[in-house]
Each structure stands twice: as C-alpha cells, then as structure tokens.
Amino acid sequence: MPAANSGTGRKRSPEQSPDDLQTASPSRRLKAPVFDGTGKKSKDLTLDELVFGAEVKPHLVHEAVRAELSADRAGTRAVKSRGLVAGGRSKAWRQKGTGRARAGTTRAPHWTGGGAAFAVRTRFGGKVNRKERKAAFRAALSAHADEGTFAVLADDSFEEPSTRDAATLVEAWGKQRPLIVVAHEDQEAIVKSFRNLDGVPRRSSGRARCW
Known part of the structure; x- marks a missing residue:
C-alpha cells in the first residue's frame, strides 16, 4: 500500500463464499484515513480511482483466492x-x-x-491469468475501501522497531483481527514492529495479493 505506505485490511476466511463479498455501491469511497504512530487520525488520503474504484467481482476474487491457497500447499503426497x-x-x-x-x-x-x-x-492447483489476477486484486482493494477497512500508516510512525507500540497501535485503531499489514521492504522499523504480532501477517508491497 503506497506512499504513506503501510495499509491494513481485514483478512477473509477460506470458508467465506464469493457471495459474501458484496458488489460495491455506485457511490465509491475513495478516501482512506492516515494514522500516526499513536493511532490518531491525522488526515484523509485520496485514493487512486483506477485501483480503489474498480468494479468488485466476487467470482473473480474467489478464483484468485482459491489459486493462491492452492499454490501455498506443500503437495508432498x-x-x-x-x-x-x-x-x-x-x-x-x-x-x-x-x-x-x-x-x-x-x-x-x-x-x-x-x-x-x-x-x-497431488492434483490441486489452479491458474489465473495475469489480467484476471490484477483485476481481482483491484476488486479486493476496492471492496476494502468501500467498507472502510483500509487504512494508511504514516511513514514516520516508527523511528525504531517496537512490537509493543505496534500492538498499542492496532488496539487504538479498534480493528478486529486478523489484519494484513503491507509495507515496503525498506521500511524496516514498520516491518519489524508488526512481524511478531499474532494474527497480523505482513506482506511486502511487491508481494501483496488477494489473500
């Protein structure tokens, strides 16, 4: 998640059907709150409509998540x-x-x-075309933006790694776990602060995906 570069979103359960992901309303929500290191909202960030204003296609997100979960399996049988x-x-x-x-x-x-x-x-697995995979990712981001579950963490929130401060920040947000924290690899303080929190997986911005 770009610029002020750490985002959070609710992680969906594997049992959730594609119908549970409702198509977003025509009035899109293209703003996300920006929080500082204490969990206080400092401003609103305007989101890119091409990414966060995409059409939410539940079936496409469902196929992408299935393929991602299948790819994560070890397949040792x-x-x-x-x-x-x-x-x-x-x-x-x-x-x-x-x-x-x-x-x-x-x-x-x-x-x-x-x-x-x-x-x-092992016969599980699935292939999703590149355009479909990107469209599914945009749909997932747009759904989080519409639901108000997408937030941005300011770059200067953590001067040094602190798991305690990260846990306090999550509680201050009032978000229900699990969460997903996405940050650039060079944001070492943010990456190290969140990596030991239970139920808060982290991803680099280049490896973010629907699941």
Missing part, C-alpha cells in the same frame, strides 16, 4: 507409478516357449515391487 519405480527395464523372460504369461517388465502393478496401478498424486 506422492506414490510411484510403474513409470517411476526404478529398474524393470529388461524383459522378465522370453516372449514364447516358457508356458507362462508374457511379461514385459517386473515393475507392472501386479508384480511384487511394482508401481501402483493408480498412483496418488
């Missing part, structure tokens, strides 16, 4: 199929003359030591 099991490249016995059924490999599923017939692999 895996079972070897016959193509992944080592060995078995030589034919078990000749094709004819043995009286036994033909066998091309000893790694077939019905052999001991063979691969699984229907190997379990």
Whole structure:
C-alpha cells in the first residue's frame, strides 16, 4: 500500500463464499484515513480511482483466492507409478516357449515391487491469468475501501522497531483481527514492529495479493 505506505485490511476466511463479498455501491469511497504512530487520525488520503474504484467481482476474487491457497500447499503426497519405480527395464523372460504369461517388465502393478496401478498424486492447483489476477486484486482493494477497512500508516510512525507500540497501535485503531499489514521492504522499523504480532501477517508491497 503506497506512499504513506503501510495499509491494513481485514483478512477473509477460506470458508467465506464469493457471495459474501458484496458488489460495491455506485457511490465509491475513495478516501482512506492516515494514522500516526499513536493511532490518531491525522488526515484523509485520496485514493487512486483506477485501483480503489474498480468494479468488485466476487467470482473473480474467489478464483484468485482459491489459486493462491492452492499454490501455498506443500503437495508432498506422492506414490510411484510403474513409470517411476526404478529398474524393470529388461524383459522378465522370453516372449514364447516358457508356458507362462508374457511379461514385459517386473515393475507392472501386479508384480511384487511394482508401481501402483493408480498412483496418488497431488492434483490441486489452479491458474489465473495475469489480467484476471490484477483485476481481482483491484476488486479486493476496492471492496476494502468501500467498507472502510483500509487504512494508511504514516511513514514516520516508527523511528525504531517496537512490537509493543505496534500492538498499542492496532488496539487504538479498534480493528478486529486478523489484519494484513503491507509495507515496503525498506521500511524496516514498520516491518519489524508488526512481524511478531499474532494474527497480523505482513506482506511486502511487491508481494501483496488477494489473500
């Protein structure tokens, strides 16, 4: 979140349906309060209409959040199929003359030591096009601006890192956790102040996303 460069917004739960994110009203709210380090409002910041005045599309935000949550999963579940099991490249016995059924490999599923017939692999995931991802992010920011849950923290709020001051600031805001704090990487005092607060995840401005 730019300029006075730390923003906060309410984090939505994974169980929340896309219908819960209502389309913003025609009268857009293009101002955000700017707070100092004590939690007092100093002024209002005019927001960019191209970013914070976008149309809120719940289905687009829903798809973007699903893709982001899927990408965050570790995906360690895996079972070897016959193509992944080592060995078995030589034919078990000749094709004819043995009286036994033909066998091309000893790694077939019905052999001991063979691969699984229907190997379990991770199949979750999703792809969102770049334009859709950006539109979903603008929609999420616009929804927060409309709801009044977007705030800006002044650059000079923290001269040095202080988790206690950050906790006091959150309480002074009166915001319900969880919150999301977005700051530039070079704002070291702000980043370090909020990083140990429970329920207050932080993101760099370049890595901010819908979820």
